[in-house]
Amino acid sequence: MKEQNQQSTITEIVERDYKEKLDKRKKEISYYQEKTEELGLKSTKRFTEYHPDPSKSMLTGVTFAHRDLESVVESMANRQPWAVISGLNPSGPLHFGHKQIFEEVLWMQKQGAEVFIPVTNDESYLVGKVKSLSESRKTAYEKVIPSIIAMGFSPEKTHIFVNSDYPDLYNLAIDISKHLTLNKVYKVFGFGENEEGENPGTIFYRGGVQLAQILLPQYEEFGGKKPSIVPVGIDQYPYILLARDAALKKGFVPPAATFVKFEEGLDGKGKMSASRPNSAIFLTDDLENVKRKIKSAYTGGSPSATFQKEHGGVPEICPIYQLRAYHFTNNNELKEQCSTGNILCGECKKQAVEEVSEYITEHQTKLSIAKTKINDYLLKKPIKSILTE
Amino acid sequence: MKEQNQQSTITEIVERDYKEKLDKRKKEISYYQEKTEELGLKSTKRFTEYHPDPSKSMLTGVTFAHRDLESVVESMANRQPWAVISGLNPSGPLHFGHKQIFEEVLWMQKQGAEVFIPVTNDESYLVGKVKSLSESRKTAYEKVIPSIIAMGFSPEKTHIFVNSDYPDLYNLAIDISKHLTLNKVYKVFGFGENEEGENPGTIFYRGGVQLAQILLPQYEEFGGKKPSIVPVGIDQYPYILLARDAALKKGFVPPAATFVKFEEGLDGKGKMSASRPNSAIFLTDDLENVKRKIKSAYTGGSPSATFQKEHGGVPEICPIYQLRAYHFTNNNELKEQCSTGNILCGECKKQAVEEVSEYITEHQTKLSIAKTKINDYLLKKPIKSILTE
Numbered sequence: 153m154k155e156q157n158q159q160s161t162i163t164e165i166v167e168r169d170y171k172e173k174l175d176k177r178k179k180e181i182s183y184y185q186e187k188t189e190e191l192g193l194k195s196t197k198r199f200t201e202y203h204p205d206p207s208k209s210m211l212t213g214v215t216f217a218h219r220d221l222e223s224v225v226e227s228m229a230n231r232q233p234w235a236v237i238s239g240l241n242p243s244g245p246l247h248f249g250h251k252q253i254f255e256e257v258l259w260m261q262k263q264g265a266e267v268f269i270p271v272t273n274d275e276s277y278l279v280g281k282v283k284s285l286s287e288s289r290k291t292a293y294e295k296v297i298p299s300i301i302a303m304g305f306s307p308e309k310t311h312i313f314v315n316s317d318y319p320d321l322y323n324l325a326i327d328i329s330k331h332l333t334l335n336k337v338y339k340v341f342g343f344g345e346n347e348e349g350e351n352p353g354t355i356f357y358r359g360g361v362q363l364a365q366i367l368l369p370q371y372e373e374f375g376g377k378k379p380s381i382v383p384v385g386i387d388q389y390p391y392i393l394l395a396r397d398a399a400l401k402k403g404f405v406p407p408a409a410t411f412v413k414f415e416e417g418l419d420g421k422g423k424m425s426a427s428r429p430n431s432a433i434f435l436t437d438d439l440e441n442v443k444r445k446i447k448s449a450y451t452g453g454s455p456s457a458t459f460q461k462e463h464g465g466v467p468e469i470c471p472i473y474q475l476r477a478y479h480f481t482n483n484n485e486l487k488e489q490c491s492t493g494n495i496l497c498g499e500c501k502k503q504a505v506e507e508v509s510e511y512i513t514e515h516q517t518k519l520s521i522a523k524t525k526i527n528d529y530l531l532k533k534p535i536k537s538i539l540t541e
Numbered sequence: 542m543k544e545q546n547q548q549s550t551i552t553e554i555v556e557r558d559y560k561e562k563l564d565k566r567k568k569e570i571s572y573y574q575e576k577t578e579e580l581g582l583k584s585t586k587r588f589t590e591y592h593p594d595p596s597k598s599m600l601t602g603v604t605f606a607h608r609d610l611e612s613v614v615e616s617m618a619n620r621q622p623w624a625v626i627s628g629l630n631p632s633g634p635l636h637f638g639h640k641q642i643f644e645e646v647l648w649m650q651k652q653g654a655e656v657f658i659p660v661t662n663d664e665s666y667l668v669g670k671v672k673s674l675s676e677s678r679k680t681a682y683e684k685v686i687p688s689i690i691a692m693g694f695s696p697e698k699t700h701i702f703v704n705s706d707y708p709d710l711y712n713l714a715i716d717i718s719k720h721l722t723l724n725k726v727y728k729v730f731g732f733g734e735n736e737e738g739e740n741p742g743t744i745f746y747r748g749g750v751q752l753a754q755i756l757l758p759q760y761e762e763f764g765g766k767k768p769s770i771v772p773v774g775i776d777q778y779p780y781i782l783l784a785r786d787a788a789l790k791k792g793f794v795p796p797a798a799t800f801v802k803f804e805e806g807l808d809g810k811g812k813m814s815a816s817r818p819n820s821a822i823f824l825t826d827d828l829e830n831v832k833r834k835i836k837s838a839y840t841g842g843s844p845s846a847t848f849q850k851e852h853g854g855v856p857e858i859c860p861i862y863q864l865r866a867y868h869f870t871n872n873n874e875l876k877e878q879c880s881t882g883n884i885l886c887g888e889c890k891k892q893a894v895e896e897v898s899e900y901i902t903e904h905q906t907k908l909s910i911a912k913t914k915i916n917d918y919l920l921k922k923p924i925k926s927i928l929t930e
Contacts, residue, residue, distance in 0.1 A: 284927075285716055285928055289929075316928055319711050322708050325742070327673075332740050350723045351718050351720075351722055352718040352726050352744045353745060354723075355745065356718070356749070539678050
């Protein structure tokens with residue numbers, strides 16, 4: 153009798169767990185669908201079908217929507233100049249969430265784009281992720297930029313800059329910020345409710361520097377106005393809108409955007425983020441840590457192997473599935489295997505450890521050479537056009 | 542009967558005019574007294590009596606109050622390093638209001654101060670005084686800086702910079718702005734009531750750039766922490782308070798300030814300002830204009846010569862008196878002459894035209910040489926200490 157009770161309790165737990173995971177999947181799918189509709193974005197599906205060699209991010213549906221992608225597609229097709237801008241916050245080393253975005257950027261470079269990578273150490277400092285400009289600057293040169301270079305970007309078509317070492321950018325930011333009102337910036341970013349945590353630099357960053365970064369490729373020094381695109385998370389759509397407004401005021405082409413889904417953190421508690429170190433695999437992690445993080449990761453599987461064999465896992469919400477599908481293996485095959493219960497989490501994690509370890513090992517061997525090449529990638533061109541127009 | 546009526550009307554007008562001028566004087570005297578008390582400032586009187594060779598601005602009472610002047614006086618006496626920071630907005634050429642301040646700064650240089658002059662073309666643009674950064678930048682180099690140089694500053698101890706050509710300053714501004722909250726900046730500057738006219742750049746300027754300018758001499762590149770002083774109008778006290786706060790957070794010496802009275806505009810409608818061209822005599826005006834502006838100026842005298850001979854004028858509120866007393870003649874003597882009715886406005890204006898014309902003619906002959914020397918005065922030193930600390 154007692155054993156039967158225990159058994160029924162376990163069954164209840166297993167079923168509740170499964171139901172929760174299905175609910176989570178449903179919620180996530182509708183989140184992106186609703187956002188796409190709400191913001192009036194278009195699906196990237198048509199582009200993915202049409203392009204002879206779409207990016208992994210598009211094939212896996214990580215890149216799920218866009219605004220004005222047509223404007224760069226035309227340049228892509230006609231081999232006209234276009235640019236990608238993809239910045240990041242150097243508060244820690246790159247993780248697989250960054251890798252996913254930068255592989256998309258790399259793909260764009262192979263389609264002909266000039267790549268601009270602002271390493272926003274000012275933002276890291278202003279929002280309180282590091283204690284000083286110098287701390288995030290150090291991380292930028294020692295950890296972030298070498299990893300980006302090691303991913304295979306071309307030095308001729310890649311322009312990396314650390315904001316505080318490229319202060320000409322701030323002149324552009326001053327120039328652009330004049331076209332905005334404070335009220336507009338507040339409204340777009342929802343400031344005002346909690347001004348306590350904000351400082352004058354943050355407002356200037358959001359309503360000036362970030363926009364200058366996005367519009368940078370269109371200044372005279374870089375060949376003038378041209379189509380451009382920014383791959384971003386859906387939460388960063390406000391920047392894009394402000395940047396499109398600012399572009400019109402400067403006589404530039406409004407920048408396009410592709411929207412990418414967040415990569416799920418290994419802890420199952422939200423997107424992969426450096427602020428929760430166990431949620432992310434860093435490209436600089438050692439293999440011991442990789443193994444530990446993957447082994448202890450949350451998954452879309454069931455606590456009961458029997459149940460999972462019968463019902464399958466829920467790959468769409470599984471960080472291990474995402475890790476493998478977005479970065480390594482054939483995603484459709486793995487999804488099939490997981491959904492049908494043909495692969496269980498233990499085996500899947502084992503394969504994940506192997507794939508990630510192999511990638512990371514190779515990546516890390518490239519870092520010392522990458523460090524010697526930083527100078528070839530740095531943007532140093534002075535920006536004088538707005539001071540003499 | 543009719544003639545008598547007219548006569549009494551004229552008498553009434555003359556008396557009302559005199560009463561208005563006395564009231565204006567009373568109001569002005571109490572304005573500065575009340576401000577001094579309200580803000581807890583000290584009078585500069587003791588310093589003026591103690592110093593063997595006080596500045597003209599102190600002798601005439603134009604410099605009327607100070608905050609923490611003691612901190613630089615000690616350096617002055619012991620021949621230790623100290624600095625003066627005096628910026629200006631290059632939306633037009635220098636006028637006599639600027640001349641007054643820069644002569645005070647020049648006096649400080651002769652007392653041993655290192656002089657820093659930020660030419661804030663970013664502010665001119667952000668607050669809407671010019672249409673572009675390039676417009677105010679052009680005015681800075683073509684009109685403002687040559688006039689400053691022609692006033693006799695030493696190239697060794699004077700550091701002039703146009704903000705948009707010295708963008709390293711913005712790194713300091715980012716650094717400092719993090720120590721402030723938006724709420725504090727709003728409170729100090731009374732923003733929030735009319736945010737419509739504000740933009741993200743203005744907030745950053747007030748809560749970052751302006752403070753960076755004031756603290757600049759204390760960064761490692763310029764010899765590290767030291768006493769410093771800023772001569773300002775009383776309305777700019779908020780900057781000083783914010784700068785003193787920021788200094789403490791950076792481990793610097795809180796900057797001192799001297800407060801100067803506004804020079805009365807020739808139109809009698811407020812302080813001399815480039816935004817009311819007839820209120821100001823520009824150092825680049827031609828002699829025809831000088832004559833015209835002075836001849837048509839508002840004065841502290843009476844519409845009736847008879848009345849003025851009997852009662853005297855009201856020099857304290859007279860822009861012509863200020864122009865002559867602050868810049869040229871012996872102020873006590875002129876005040877005496879005017880108050881006792883021994884000099885009338887026509888004669889006084891005639892002498893003013895002569896004095897101003899002589900000064901301006903000499904100043905203008907120096908401008909073409911000054912233009913060739915700009916490079917000797919420009920601050921170009923990169924600021925790297927905060928990026929590598």
